Amino acid sequence: MNPTTLVRLTAAAAAVLLLPWGVTRAQATSGSAPAITDLGPHHRVWEWTALAEDGQGGQYQTRHAFTELAAGLNRKDDRTGDWVSSRAEFEQTRDGYVIARQTPWKVILAPQLNVEGAVDLLTPEGQRLRSSILGIALLDLATGENVMLAEVKEAHAELTATTEVLYRQAFDGLSADVRYKLTLDGLEQDVILREAIMPDLLSALGLDPATTRLRQ
Secondary structure (H helix, E strand, C coil): CCCCCCCCCCHHHHCCCCCCCCCCCCCCCCCCEEEEEEECCCEEEEEEEEEECCCCCEEEEEEEEEEECCCEEEEECCCCCCCCECCCCCCEEECCCCCEEECCCCCECCCEECCCEEEEEEEEEEEECCCCCCCCEEEECCCCEEEEEEECCCEEEEEECCCCECCCEEECCCCCCEEEEECCCEEEHHHHEEECCCCCHHHHCCCCCCEEEEEE
């Protein structure tokens, strides 16, 4: 759900890098601007032309191209079915839902975190995935003992950035937030602990601090 970005070049940067030797930027200004000539789910092909000096007082036209690669770079338009550029951007509705509709993965986050199906994803293949956080548990890897540390409670969706949603103080009995981050190719979920879980607590619950891990 979060593939590694392969290459990310802006058109402006790549245009300078790919100009042939001996062609200055001033000499190339009378050519065509970079334009997309081919695209798919994870690539765009950019092409442009430029004028170069031939060394004898004349000029000739050169053609340039590069391929921009990134996971989730483009998406299918819902109406036309054509490939269009993706944009990682959340928007919040009047009733508190947070929606991402301009990436290959469509996302709906509920106004409150402690409801069934609070996270609703639609994959590029049309598969719908719904999930809910029940709480934060402690698992002793050595014994298999599992203890619920804190259950999810009512926490409201807060749009803290264009690509981030935060549910503050989302658990009973533990100071922790839940954050969702939107990328071109998916959605990341993080639990941010605002307090330490002390070894004495683990021992009191019959868990070994050396082999115990958090689960959500």
